[in-house]
Amino acid sequence: xxxxxxxxKRVALEMKSGTLVNLGIGLPTTxxxxxxxxxxxxFQSENGIxxxxxxxxxxxxxxxxxxxGGGFVGAIPGAASIDSALSFGLIRGGHLxxxxxxGLEVDELGHLANWTVPGKMIPGMGGAMDLVSGxxxxxxxxxxxxxxxxxxxxxxxxxxxxxxRVSLIVTELAVLEPTDAGLVLKEVAPGVTxxxxxxxxxxTLIIPEKVGVMPIxxxxxxxxxx
Amino acid sequence: xxxxxxxTKAVEMIPDGATLxxxxxxxxxxxxxxxxxxxxxxxxxxxxxxxDTGRPALGIGKLIVAKLVKKVIASHIGTNPETQRQMIAGxxxxxxxxxxxxxxxxxxxxxxxGGVLTATGIGTTVAEGKQVIEVNxxxxxxxxxxxxxxxxxxxxxxxxxxNLEYALTARNFNSVMAMxxxxxxxxxxxxxxxxxxxxxxxxxxxxxxxxxxxxxx
Numbered sequence: 001x002x003x004x005x006x007x008x009k010r011v012a013l014e015m016k017s018g019t020l021v022n023l024g025i026g027l028p029t030t031x032x033x034x035x036x037x038x039x040x041x042x043f044q045s046e047n048g049i050x051x052x053x054x055x056x057x058x059x060x061x062x063x064x065x066x067x068x069g070g071g072f073v074g075a076i077p078g079a080a081s082i083d084s085a086l087s088f089g090l091i092r093g094g095h096l097x098x099x100x101x102x103g104l105e106v107d108e109l110g111h112l113a114n115w116t117v118p119g120k121m122i123p124g125m126g127g128a129m130d131l132v133s134g135x136x137x138x139x140x141x142x143x144x145x146x147x148x149x150x151x152x153x154x155x156x157x158x159x160x161x162x163x164x165r166v167s168l169i170v171t172e173l174a175v176l177e178p179t180d181a182g183l184v185l186k187e188v189a190p191g192v193t194x195x196x197x198x199x200x201x202x203x204t205l206i207i208p209e210k211v212g213v214m215p216i217x218x219x220x221x222x223x224x225x226x
Numbered sequence: 227x228x229x230x231x232x233x234t235k236a237v238e239m240i241p242d243g244a245t246l247x248x249x250x251x252x253x254x255x256x257x258x259x260x261x262x263x264x265x266x267x268x269x270x271x272x273x274x275x276x277x278d279t280g281r282p283a284l285g286i287g288k289l290i291v292a293k294l295v296k297k298v299i300a301s302h303i304g305t306n307p308e309t310q311r312q313m314i315a316g317x318x319x320x321x322x323x324x325x326x327x328x329x330x331x332x333x334x335x336x337x338x339x340g341g342v343l344t345a346t347g348i349g350t351t352v353a354e355g356k357q358v359i360e361v362n363x364x365x366x367x368x369x370x371x372x373x374x375x376x377x378x379x380x381x382x383x384x385x386x387x388x389n390l391e392y393a394l395t396a397r398n399f400n401s402v403m404a405m406x407x408x409x410x411x412x413x414x415x416x417x418x419x420x421x422x423x424x425x426x427x428x429x430x431x432x433x434x435x436x437x438x439x440x441x442x443x
Contacts, residue, residue: 045395046325046326047251047252047254047395047398048251048394048395048397048398049394049395062393062394063254064254064255064382064393064394064395064396065394065395066251066252066254066395068251069252070251070252070253070254070305075394081392081393081394081395081397082397083329083397083398083399083400083401083402083429084251084277084325084326084328084329084398084399084402085329085330085332085333085402087326087329088325088326088329088330091326092326092344092345092346121304122303122304122310122313122314122322123302123303123304123305123310124278124300124301124302124303124304124322125301125302125322125324125325125352126278126301126302126304126324126325127301127324127325127326128324129324129326129327129346129347129350129352130324130325130326130327130346133344133345133346133347133348134326134345134346159350159351160349160350161350162346162348162349162350163348163349163350164345
């Protein structure tokens with residue numbers, strides 16, 4: 001399985017019916033493709049829509065309806081359009097159940113850095129700081145390493161997105177949960193050993209007696225869900 | 227009274243060095259005809275408050291490329307390499323602000339508030355130089371209000387009175403900015419007779435809007 005598909009499929013299992021979810025641009029967006037059939041998850045996009053739907057088919061694009069990456073999207077029947085102040089009121093005010101974001105680094109404190117590489121890449125934080133500070137549950141979906149260097153560190157070296165501890169980290173190798181004691185290895189990906197995860201992490205991981213295996217397979221549903 | 231004018235006259239009111247709030251999110255809901263006219267008239271040393279700086283050939287990005295801007299307050303400049311280039315070269319001052327904080331600073335400016343308290347940015351570089359205020363044991367950043375000389379906003383429909391309706395995600399910062407500037411210029415896609423937009427459908431009430439840009443100059 002492709003690394004990014006493993007991550008998206010595993011994050012999709014965290015989605016619960018009746019929740020409002022914000023998916024970041026890139027890998028996090030693909031989580032919507034792997035939701036269990038029949039799951040009633042609603043998507044919010046911070047540029048101002050509650051009830052986002054996947055990209056419409058040819059001839060059905062409305063240029064005034066995009067996601068936060070500027071890509072054309074659809075909206076479910078019963079969707080609502082809102083302004084930016086209300087949109088971030090939802091995010092900060094405890095109305096957003098889950099946010100899924102990409103990451104550049106995560107550390108043993110559960111801190112996330114994902115908005116700038118000073119001197120090299122200064123895109124700005126957009127909505128990331130509000131999402132990480134405000135959403136009820138924060139899931140980081142990212143590859144375990146970049147260019148051979150672990151992204152799971154003892155301490156982040158890049159400027160932080162928030163000092164709030166994230167809820168869960170999902171990579172192509174493992175599921176990690178930040179706790180008061182440190183990063184706990186909850187699951188490994190199918191075919192991956194605990195030793196491989198430890199070797200791929202600069203951070204010291206806490207290994208409990210029982211470590212699960214991600215309950216995902218090649219055959220999982222790939223149906224795009226509205 | 228009716229508030230319709232044309233792009234040329236509206237932009238002539240803007241002096242060099244003015245602070246402009248400009249609506250839109252990556253070009254969606256951005257008043258593009260007015261932006262083109264600002265470039266044609268060559269307004270200089272502008273301060274722009276906006277969500278982002280569009281793309282080099284899109285929306286606010288065109289003002290950056292034309293080098294008419296001396297300062298930008300925005301949440302995201304990643305889709306416009308020219309903004310980053312000018313910032314790194316020291317030609318352009320850029321203040322990066324979390325998107326929700328930016329929306330609240332603009333809202334505070336228009337709602338008569340002395341600022342807002344937000345947990346966003348606590349412990350990060352965003353907090354540098356800002357006052358931290360504890361409420362019920364929890365730290366918040368004091369973010370100060372923003373106000374502009376002009377707000378230039380896009381709308382879906384306007385009536386000649388100045389009531390505005392928006393379309394889908396093209397609303398974004400437009401309705402927030404409509405409260406926060408001395409002069410508010412709205413660029414609607416359509417102008418309809420007074421009364422066509424029902425009171426319940428009005429998002430920005432006429433009292434906030436000073437000028438409506440007609441379709442043709």
